[in-house]
Amino acid sequence: MAKKRVAEENIEEYLADLEEQEKTYWKRHRRRRKKTISKKRYFWAIFFNLIFWYVFTHFPVWNVPFISKNFETVLPLLKLSLGVAIFGNFWLLFTEEKKSINLIKIVKDFFWLIFIYRLYVVFPFEFSYISQTPLADQALRIGLIGSVIGLGVALIVELLELVWEK
Secondary structure: OHHHHHHHHHHHHHHHHHHHHHHHHHHHHHHHHHHHHHHHHHHHHHHHHHHHHHHHHHHHHHOOOOEOOOHHHHHHHHHHHHHHHHHHHHHHHHOOOHHHHHHHHHHHHHHHHHHHHHHHHHOOEOOOOOOOOOHHHHHHHHHHHHHHHHHHHHHHHHHHHHHHOO
């Protein structure tokens, strides 16, 4: 009887230990997979930001019909925002510290917020040759306002995460 009880306790301990090992394995596996995915995301962000840098830098040369001459006034701010995004994503490839990640995201979002607000103020687009109604202009302006609001909320959330992170 005593041997049976000892055997049952050993089985329960063994099962509890096995369950703990399984949890530990899956935690490590998820963490490893998440890091790999996020690193790929930063690499692709750098790649596409470089493409955008090239395309937007050449817009004035290509004489795109719906881009006005005012585009050149927002182009330096666009280049600065893309440069900050490229540098930030490059830095994120090599850091895993949560505070650094939050700080870099705050800086990137701040520069994008400034650029989009300036783009809204200058509004270097002329869609009148496409259609006589100002629907495209209004839709783009509403989209820019939505982007400013979204980036503002994201900045507030990231600041709160930075301040109250454990």
